[in-house]
Amino acid sequence: MSCRLALVDSLFQFKASPQKPIINKRNIAVQFSSPGICNTNGGSLVGKGLGHQSHLLPLRKHTAIKAVAVPVAPSPLESDEYRREIAEKYGFEKIGEPLPDNVTLKDVLNSLPKKVLEIDEMKSWRTVLISVTSYTLGLFLISNSPWYLLPFAWAWTGTAVTGLFVVAHDCAHKSFSKYKLVEDIVGNVALMPLIYPYEAWRFKHDQHHAKTNMLYEDTAWHPILKEDFDSSPLMRKAITYGYGPVRPLMSIAHWVMWHFDLKKFRSSEVKRVMISLACVFSFMAVAWPLIIYKTGIMGWINYWLMPWLGYHFWMSTFTMVHHSAPHIPFKDSDEWNAAQAQLNGTVHCNYPKWVEILCHDINVHIPHHISPKIPSYNLRAAHQSLQENWGKYMNEATWNWRLMKTILTICHVYDKEKNYVAFDELAPEDSGPITFLRKAMPNFA
Numbered sequence: 330m331s332c333r334l335a336l337v338d339s340l341f342q343f344k345a346s347p348q349k350p351i352i353n354k355r356n357i358a359v360q361f362s363s364p365g366i367c368n369t370n371g372g373s374l375v376g377k378g379l380g381h382q383s384h385l386l387p388l389r390k391h392t393a394i395k396a397v398a399v400p401v402a403p404s405p406l407e408s409d410e411y412r413r414e415i416a417e418k419y420g421f422e423k424i425g426e427p428l429p430d431n432v433t434l435k436d437v438l439n440s441l442p443k444k445v446l447e448i449d450e451m452k453s454w455r456t457v458l459i460s461v462t463s464y465t466l467g468l469f470l471i472s473n474s475p476w477y478l479l480p481f482a483w484a485w486t487g488t489a490v491t492g493l494f495v496v497a498h499d500c501a502h503k504s505f506s507k508y509k510l511v512e513d514i515v516g517n518v519a520l521m522p523l524i525y526p527y528e529a530w531r532f533k534h535d536q537h538h539a540k541t542n543m544l545y546e547d548t549a550w551h552p553i554l555k556e557d558f559d560s561s562p563l564m565r566k567a568i569t570y571g572y573g574p575v576r577p578l579m580s581i582a583h584w585v586m587w588h589f590d591l592k593k594f595r596s597s598e599v600k601r602v603m604i605s606l607a608c609v610f611s612f613m614a615v616a617w618p619l620i621i622y623k624t625g626i627m628g629w630i631n632y633w634l635m636p637w638l639g640y641h642f643w644m645s646t647f648t649m650v651h652h653s654a655p656h657i658p659f660k661d662s663d664e665w666n667a668a669q670a671q672l673n674g675t676v677h678c679n680y681p682k683w684v685e686i687l688c689h690d691i692n693v694h695i696p697h698h699i700s701p702k703i704p705s706y707n708l709r710a711a712h713q714s715l716q717e718n719w720g721k722y723m724n725e726a727t728w729n730w731r732l733m734k735t736i737l738t739i740c741h742v743y744d745k746e747k748n749y750v751a752f753d754e755l756a757p758e759d760s761g762p763i764t765f766l767r768k769a770m771p772n773f774a
Contacts, residue, residue: 420731460492487639526605552743671698730771
């Protein structure tokens with residue numbers, strides 16, 4: 330599941346160059362602040378860790394400066410009490426303690442029972458049957474509902490068609506069938522009603538799994554970079570709305586920007602992407618005119634557009650819940666740890682039972698990141714195994730308003746120390762949408 334703000338992706342792909350330290354020839358101001366790292370800033374050496382005291386040290390001609398190791402304070406997340414406090418504050422049931430550095434993704438994967446990786450083609454086709462049946466029922470409800478019940482029919486149908494996406498999702502990860510041709514056909518056909526080019530999405534989604542929570546390389550929701558936020562008033566406004574009130578539908582922007590531009594793919598991928606593009610354009614050329622001919626423009630809105638928007642609501646919401654939380658860091662590639670990102674940096678979230686059934690347990694998401702080859706119908710068994718062996722490191726929630734409010738009003742601009750800084754903390758005068766959400770959204774878990 331993936332969605333970084335597409336406008337930012339398309340216009341701003343740069344990284345600040347490192348600053349060279351400057352040392353004053355006459356003296357050095359040594360400043361102690363928060364734990365961990367010493368760096369230089371202008372004419373000063375800034376040491377983070379011991380308050381805010383400054384001392385001027387005169388330098389003689391041959392004075393030598395020796396580095397002193399400063400103990401790094403333990404992470405606050407190592408405290409049970411602190412984790413309970415922020416779990417309550419953010420809307421989580423449980424926030425996992427930090428995973429030790431010496432644990433590898435292979436260690437976690439090897440702890441899973443081998444049967445959770447086995448493909449059962451009958452169960453795979455059962456997921457297709459559930460999705461096709463529920464989608465058909467949704468279309469029937471739309472055609473027979475009075476106007477005041479249409480939103481419920483749209484919600485059901487949009488959720489049902491999200492199940493078709495999950496079928497294609499299994500195909501993309503080679504967990505649907507033992508035959509790749511079958512997976513390619515089913516994947517393309519399942520995504521045609523969503524106008525989603527299967528191969529284009531698959532290539533980008535694979536990158537999300539390989540580099541989950543990697544600051545620049547992950548293709549899912551990212552924190553905004555401060556240089557993007559400060560780049561222009563227009564960009565700031567677009568970002569504030571996109572990562573604020575519009576965020577539950579922002580996968581539409583990602584869909585537009587990432588899946589139809591052949592320049593974003595390797596030459597070896599282009600042929601397969603073009604096949605998928607041909608599939609979705611064929612659906613548009615045949616199905617859309619047929620719907621309009623039979624039911625008119627309002628029929629096209631009722632039968633296709635509104636369920637499609639419902640799908641994007643789930644696509645956006647699932648992704649940001651799985652991969653955005655104030656305590657979960659995004660890291661540069663040289664600091665990134667696969668096990669920490671996949672087990673400790675992915676969120677399990679329980680949704681209402683009908684959503685779980687129609688969406689084939691896609692929100693049992695941690696085992697899917699431990700191994701994408703686990704079929705959707707085995708995710709719960711895999712999750713149970715992870716809880717038994719690694720449960721104290723796992724983040725878990727049940728969907729609630731406080732969780733959503735946390736994501737929409739806090740998880741904004743990247744900060745290496747804090748993980749996120751909210752828009753209204755950086756630019757309160759331009760953050761009306763975030764202020765509105767803080768006041769308007771419920772805060773109960």
